[in-house]
Amino acid sequence: MFNKIMKRGQKKPSKSEATEPPPVPTAAAAPNVTVNHASRATVAAPQPLLSLATIQNPGVVEVLPMLRDVAVPERHVVFIRKVLVCCFFFDFSDTMKSAREKEIKRQTLAELVDIVQSGSCKLNEIMQEDMIKMVSMNIFRCLPPAPHENTGAEGGDPEEDDMFMDPAWPHLQLVYELLLRYIVSSDTDTKLAKRFIDHAFVIKLLELFDSEDMREREYLKTIVHRIYGRFMVHRPLIRNEINNILYRFIFETERYNGICELLEILGSIINGFALPMKEEHKLFLVRALIPMHKPKSITMYHQQLSYCITQFVEKDYRLSDTVIRGVLKYWPLTNCGKEVLFLGELEEILEFTQSAEFQRCMVPLFRQIGRSLNSPHFQVAERALFWWNNEHIVALIAENRHVVLPIIFDALEKNIRSHWNPAINGLSANVRRMFQEMDGELFDECQRQHAAKEANAGKLEEQRVSTWKRLEEVAARTMGVV
Helix, strand or coil: CHHHHHHHHCCCCCHHHHHCCCCCCCCCCCCCCCCCCCCCCCCCCCCCCCCCCCCCCCCCCCCCCCHHHCCHHHHHHHHHHHHHHCCCCCCCCCCCCCHHHHHHHHHHHHHHHHHHHHCCCCCCHHHHHHHHHHHHHHHCCCCCCCHHHHHCCCCCCHHHCCCCCCCCHHHHHHHHHHHHHHHHCCCCCHHHHCCCCCHHHHHHHHHHHHCCCHHHHHHHHHHHHHHHHHCHHHHHHHHHHHHHHHHHHHHHHCCCCCHHHHHHHHHHHHHCCCCCCCHHHHHHHHHHHHHHHCCHHHHHCHHHHHHHHHHHHHHCHHHHHHHHHHHHHCCCCCCHHHHHHHHHHHHHHHCCCCHHHHHHHHHHHHHHHHHHHCCCCHHHHHHHHHHHHCHHHHHHHHHCHHHHHHHHHHHHHHHHHHCCCHHHHHHHHHHHHHHHHHCHHHHHHHHHHHHHHHHHHHHHHHHHHHHHHHHHHHHHHHHHHC
């Protein structure tokens, strides 16, 4: 009887109880305790993933095994420890100080670059986040003062500043290379990566373009360009931040080391603008790019600026009138080198200009060209005369010769008669002959008007002299009365 009662008490567990998994131990419930059951398969409790925030800092640069030599379950921990090694900073002013530790960090960074580039190790979310944190700690730093800030000199010519080479570049280069390989890697999920490469990260990245080290700016240019291409969410931000940097450069400081690189990025961005062009892009042209002709240091970045502006006109020829008038607004008065650059830029713009837009700006344009033709600096006059070697510009001039020739005829005659440079005499004579062949009647009329002006020049000179004499007499009488 007792045995029957005992058998009834041993009920079979219900179906739901049999499939319920054992409770998973939490971090507070002694995760190091393992229970083995001989009658069932061992179930490993999931361990919390380590990160830079949880791993203990050893306080020294430790030598770690190569990641490929580590068992797969241990790679996460070793990777985080390698990232931690790369968070140490050293004094590069003394090459012998901590030489061993510097070399360990360099080799560790090189290995991380190879891991990301080859895709040999799949990086989970925590590994990616900690790696970008390490990159931020290394590159986002206070930049050293510029040479003119050390000397206290106001203004100065940026071209005369000595080239700065960051002594920490052996490590910085590998950090930038790691960031670049991560961004361009096909294994990088942009939806996940944008959590780490966020707006704050991009803004700090753009601020680094003021670095004195040209090598750093080249890496930044490539990285920002890749971010713009892969992360759609950052495109408006990048354009706005570059816009703000240009504003500060034009209207406040007139000094910024990375203007060339930023304009190169803008050139690629403008090249990808869809048509019809948005109004915000046209405003950027008018408010930021055209005023970039104002600073004295334009010779350092004019090639990149000219490319950006030409891209706008090439995409929408209706902008040519706005651009030409804008360039004329900032025309240099005493800087001959700058004037030569402007003449070359206008020639490139006119190649994409149609007749209707040309007619709207040809009067102020050729008034300025007439002044450039008579420049005593032969390179300025020569560059202006070279316009007549461009077939498209000659076609526009021929179509509107009744307006253009009367404006520049006097300048051509003056060059032929009295310019000190023989080459300018010859080029001016060739342009004069070209107009004569275009329209003989118009040429004769302009010649008659020029002769009349020359005849009246003597009378005008006499009137000017007599006017000054009368002023001198009045002044003398006034002084006598006093």
